[in-house]
Amino acid sequence: APPPPAAPQELTTVRVQDPRVQNEGSWNSYVDYKIFLHTNSKAFTAKTSCVRRRYREFVWLRRQLQKNAGLVPVPELPGKSTFFVGSTDEFIEKRRQGLQQFLEKVVQNVVLLSDSRLHLFLQSQLSVPDIEACVQGQGTQTVTQAILHYAMSNCGWVQEEEGRP
DSSP states (O other), X not given: OOOOOOOOOOOEEEEEEEEEEESTTSXXXXXXXXXXXXEXXXXXXXXXEEEEEXXXXXXXXXXXXXXXXXXXXXXOOXXXXXXXXXXXXXXXXXXXXXXXXXXXXXXXXXXXXXXXXXXXXXXXXXXXXXXXHHHTTOSSSOHHHHHHHHHXXXXXXXXXXXXXX
């Protein structure tokens, strides 16, 4: 008998791209980054997603993952350097790379993947308080509904993203 077909390899690609300064020139300006995720893993609700998050939200995410992961080490984030030598662009690019490496490691970790906060962070545009509410069952939608709702609203855009080289 021929050998059974091998299960397709689960692959998750996560990219942190396109840093943008929001509220430029005001005291509350910050940079956010586009997180593009493409996967065939059953762990994820949506196979492609695209959200924007800022560094502060990554810090929150890492803290939550650490809380729930017990003894599993959570990857490090790039440092919060206030004294940075070099240009802002350089700093933003270094941070972008660090954030991408952080997410690449996180999505490879089965324990961390079981945290629904991670999924809402990557696959919905809910704010941090809304993610908390949703995870605790106090939101208007379940975690899966929130992700699917976002995926539907944003589907055309994600398709277009994928078409680019």
